[in-house]
Amino acid sequence: MNIKNNKRRKESKEKIAKAFIELLQDHEIKEITVSDLIKITGLNRSTFYANYVDIFDLADQTRKILEEEFSNLFADYDYFNERTGALKMFQHIKENQLFYNTYFKLCYDDQHLISIYDKRRAEQEHIDSNIKYHIEFFRNGLNAIIKLWLAGGCRETPEEMAEVLKQEYRGR
Secondary structure, X not given: OOOOOOHXXXXXXXXHHHHHHHHHOOOOHHHOOHHHHHHHHOOOHHHHHHHOOOHHHXXXXXXXXXXXXXXXXXXXXXXXXXXXXXXXHHHHHHHOHHHHHHHHHOOOHHHOOOOOOOHHHHHHHOOOOOHHHHHHHHHHHHHHHHHHHHHOOOOOOHHHHHHHHHHHOOOO
């Protein structure tokens, strides 16, 4: 019996996700097939289709898991202590580089994984009717910094990256 959250199903999904992420490191998503995944995992094709509609559904579910994990990381975020929050974020990214590289490779970054932003504070400090442009500028800039850091293998420490962010966003 394949109950939605049973241990065997969960293990199968984890195997599939791991194989998918491995394949994404050297292949574009359109080049990855269900056959590739079942060869790597040793699972049956029916196991894949019991959990996913297709490869793109697998990609969407992988994205959602990462976004949820990232969101949980900032559940208790102190918007008035940006350096602590930024440090926490950069530490998480450094510890999970493969997942973040995968996320950006799938081109989901236009959906703004990095969505920490204190709209109330921005309104109080300097922005009124054009806040939507400021938020977009901040999010895209932060995503660009993260992608550049990942591309360099996260050589700078999370502390150094938190300081970079602080310097770029100084006075805001």
